[in-house]
Amino acid sequence: MRILLIGDVFSTSGRKVLEDNIKQIKQEYGINFIVINGENIAHGNGITKKYYDFLLSLGTNVVTLGNHSFSNQEIYRWIGDVKNLVRPLNYGKGTPGTGYVTVNYNGIKITVFQVLGRTFEKTSLDCPFRATEELLENVKSDIYICDFHGEATSEKIAYGLYFDGRVNIIVGTHTHVQTNDAHILDKGTMYMSDLGMTGALDGVIGVEPSCIIKRFLTGMPSRHDPMERGKLQLCGLVVDINEHTHKVTSFDIIRMIQ
Ligand SMILES: [Fe+2]
Numbered sequence: 483m484r485i486l487l488i489g490d491v492f493s494t495s496g497r498k499v500l501e502d503n504i505k506q507i508k509q510e511y512g513i514n515f516i517v518i519n520g521e522n523i524a525h526g527n528g529i530t531k532k533y534y535d536f537l538l539s540l541g542t543n544v545v546t547l548g549n550h551s552f553s554n555q556e557i558y559r560w561i562g563d564v565k566n567l568v569r570p571l572n573y574g575k576g577t578p579g580t581g582y583v584t585v586n587y588n589g590i591k592i593t594v595f596q597v598l599g600r601t602f603e604k605t606s607l608d609c610p611f612r613a614t615e616e617l618l619e620n621v622k623s624d625i626y627i628c629d630f631h632g633e634a635t636s637e638k639i640a641y642g643l644y645f646d647g648r649v650n651i652i653v654g655t656h657t658h659v660q661t662n663d664a665h666i667l668d669k670g671t672m673y674m675s676d677l678g679m680t681g682a683l684d685g686v687i688g689v690e691p692s693c694i695i696k697r698f699l700t701g702m703p704s705r706h707d708p709m710e711r712g713k714l715q716l717c718g719l720v721v722d723i724n725e726h727t728h729k730v731t732s733f734d735i736i737r738m739i740q
C-alpha cells in the first residue's frame with residue numbers, strides 16, 4: 483500500500499496548492515492512505531472545523547496538528563467530536579483531543595500519532611520518548627505512523643533511531659523546510675527529519691517576508707501575515723509498505739513548485 487504524508491499546509495496558499503494537485507498525486511502514485519499536517523491551515527495559525535472538513539473532503543485519513551493545535555480557539559468546541567484529528571500525544575493529561583487514532587484500512591490497523599519535540603519548545607510537555615513507549619505498549623497495531631513535530635533535527639534523529647523497527651514511519655514537521663535525509667533505517671523504519679511545508683514558496687516559512695525581516699532588523703514584535711502571493715510549493719513523502727509484512731519497501735520524495 484502507498485501512504486502519502488504532507489507537511490504543514492499554510493493558510494490560503496497552502497490550501498490552494500493542495501487542492502490543485504492532490505488528485506493528480508493520488509492517481510500518479512496510487513495512494514491508499516493520506517496523513518496531512520494542518521496546524522497552520524487557518525490563516526497560518528491553527529485549524530477550524532471548516533478546514534478540517536476540507537482536508538477530509540480531499541481524501542485525508544488523518545490530520546495531525548502541532549504546537550499550533552489550539553492557536554485558533556474555535557477548536558475547543560469540536561476537537562472532542564471528530565475522529566480523524568491528532569494533537570501531540572505528550573501534552574499533559576486533561577488536554578482536549580487525542581494524541582493518536584487507529585484506522586482500519588482493509589483489515590490493516592494503522593495507528594497515526596504525533597509527538598511534539600521539547601528542544602526550543604516553550605510549552606511544558608511530557609517526554610516524547612516515554613509517551614511513545616506507553617503508546618506502543620498499550621495500543622496494538624499493524625502499522626505505526628509518527629509525525630514528530632519539532633524544531634531540532636538532533637532530537638528527531640535520536641527519536642528515529644531509538645524507535646527504529648518499532649514505528650514504521652517517522653516523519654518530521656514544524657520547521658517548514660524539507661530536509662534531504664529521507665531513508666530507511668537499519669531496522670526498517672522510514673525516516674525523514676522534515677517533510678517541508680505546503681504553501682507560499684518565497685515567504686519566511688509561510689509568512690510575508692517584510693513582517694519577519696523587520697523583526698530581525700529591529701527586534702520589534704511584528705504581525706505574522708500569511709504570504710498569499712508568488713510561487714507555491716507542495717512538500718511531502720510517499721511511502722510504500724508491504725501489506726503482508728508491513729515493512730517499508732520504497733519511498734518517493736515530493737517537492738512540487740508551481
Ligand atoms: Fe507549522
Ligand SMILES: [Fe+2]
Nearest residue numbers: 548549550656
Ligand atoms: Fe509547528
